[in-house]
Amino acid sequence: MQVNEEYMAAVRQAPLGVIEPYLTSECTECDRVIDPSESGEHVMIGASVVIGCLGFFQIDPNVVGVSMPDWCDWRTPIAAEPVSGRLSLYEMGEALVKFVEGHDFYDLAYSRQHVGLFYGQKVAGAVITAVRTWLEAQYGALAVRAADFESMMMISDEAPGGHVPRMVWNDKTLSVGDQVHCEPDSDRPEALDGVITYINTTFWGQELCATGVGVRAAGSSKDVPVDWYTVTRAKP
Ligand SMILES: [Zn+2]
Known part of the structure; x- marks a missing residue:
């Protein structure tokens, strides 16, 4: 609160020319135009929002003399990672994690629904994988479980977790690109050998579980959905 007051006082005293580039309603x-008579959580001066509804200082505090080296200029469009480039979904997820990290709301971004609101649903799985990797590296496996648990408040059983590039599940580690052998099961009477093209995940029992993989046989152009339990990595 103290910082807010210091900032507000500095903004009020600043010459108009200094703050003008940042003034917006x-x-x-x-992302709403705020009516000063119904400003709600927004702090306004006149018709301009100076503190956003989540607490963001919309006027660069540094130009009014409040040092905040990490302040992020909202006027610069966030460089969306080029979808058309060679970036994999996982790399896109990593880029989003970096963004999320900078804004200190990884718990929010961990929710598939929230991620899905801002980014394509296909990216959500990559984001979740990247967030898990990041959490594990930063805070260890316990943090991953804690985040899983937390996310379950918003994610119910059987919610799709998206496609991931690699998964450790039930004492088995499989990656996209692995050469595998799949035992027959009730849906697929014949054994199948091929390469993993995707790994599908589902939230279940407060964990992200691997449910199935796509396997493409040599010479085929079709991915066959295969149950995780039937898959083993082929001997090299
Ligand atoms: Zn707002």
Whole structure:
């Protein structure tokens, strides 16, 4: 709160020319034009939002003399990672994690629904994988479980977790690109040998579980969905 007051006082005292480039009636956090008579959580001066509804300082605090080296200029469009480039979904997820990390709301981004609101559903699986990897590296496996648990408040059993590039599940580690052998099961009377093209995940029992993989046989152009339990990595 103290920082807010210091910032507000500095903004009020600043010459108009200094703050003018940052003045807008739109909140950069909820993307709405805010009516001063119904400003709600927004802090306004006149018709301009100076603190967004989630607490973001919309006027660069550094130009009014409040040092915040990490302040992020909302006027610069966030460089969306080029979808058309060679970036894999996983790499896109990693880029998003970096973004999320900078904004300190990884718990929010961990929720598939929230990620899905802002990014394509296909990216959600990559984000979740990247967030898990990041959490594990930073805080260990317990943090992953804690985040899984937390996310389950918003993610129910059987919610799809998206496709991941690699999964450790039930004492088995499989990656996209692995050469595998799949035993027959009730849906697939014949054994199948091929390469993993995707790994599908589902939330279940407060964990992200591997449910199935796509396997493409040599010479085929079709991915066959295969149950995780029937798959073993082929001997090299
Ligand atoms: Zn807002």
